[in-house]
Amino acid sequence: MHVPDGFIDLPVSAATGAVAAVAVAVSLRGARRELGGGPGEGLGGERAAPLAGLVAAFIFAAQMLNFPVAAGTSGHLLGGALAAILVGPYTGVLCVSVVLLMQGVLFADGGLTALGVNITDMAVVAVPVAYVVFRGLVKMLPRGRGAVTAASFVAALVSVPAAAVAFTGLYALGGTTDVEIGKVFAAMVGVHVLIGIGEAVITALTVGAVMAVRPDLVYGARDLRAPLRLASATAGAPAPAGAPVPAGATAVPAARRQAQDNQDNKEASA
Amino acid sequence: MSATNATDTTNPSNATDTTAETQAAGAPKVSVKWLWITGLLAALLLAGGLSYYASASPDGLEKVAADHGIDEKAEDHAAKDSPLADYQTKDVGNPRLSGGIAGVIGVGATLAVGTGVFWAVRRRTLAGAGTAQAPTGGEG
Structure with a gap:
């Protein structure tokens, strides 16, 4: 969903760039708590930075794998849900932003004037949407590894059309062409629900794999350790x-x- | 005697020990290093090898844009002649190798920049945490 140069006009691109810059600045502050601090807080320890860097690299790699979704159309992972669940929403925004920056600068994927648009759609919107859905479901579902995987699936599924809606909104504000907004909305959401299914499968598999070996390293599920603490407190x-x-x-x-x-x-x- | 053992295993101080908790949860234990290396190998395999088999069809946005004319005023990318543009390595003829090299470079570059950013964030946290709080043994 990398927007090239020339889809969105310069004033709206610049304004969206400012929004993205503020969001990244806020995320840099928020990530401090997710990445560091004392025991039991976030990922913690020396391992936090390399693990979060690996999440960014893994998302970059997975984004290269376009999968077919309909006749003549493909999609690829956006990674917002995966990053939010594994390393936390603020760090997740930074992960996806780093990926988009590298793609725009090194690989000519996603316009440079559209970098703010792309960060806004795929990081600033998709990551918090995914995290809110994920946490809501984890609280509602019975505790356990299966619930975390299921919540990951739904969060990822929802995050992709959410990013598509964000793009449609920016297009409505500053699209360089004059296409009826209802048509853009329907087409964008339609195809991105399909892409969202692929996103959901990849996200659930990856989160499930980490949950199987090191559940303590899944930021979004770190409070699943709480029952043990409660049990010891009551006993x-x-x-x-x-x-x-x-x-x-x-x-x-x-x-x-x-x-x-x-x-x-x-x-x-x- | 057995009462003493039972008390020890339910001692609340265990709650501060992540390792003990993980083991108590019955999770198979792998080291962070193992997980990191496995994850990196997976990323390199995806970007360096499997990406060759990725669909070449336009993605969702490209397709919608082409179908509806959103892309009529699209501009060429400023970096379209960069040595890695479109995930191909310039002057490497073999398409499998060309894409694979670009993918591996991308994974390495993203890992380096990402880790650098997060390392800097953490350093600032630790620098600012000196006066913040003493460990409480509880969850943050």
């Missing part, structure tokens, strides 16, 4: 998570003391 003592730790004491000995107290209580009552 033992309530964990003092987030509570200010008194000077001279660390969290772990405090927790151990509480567990010890709990055990003493049990023994006393037995």
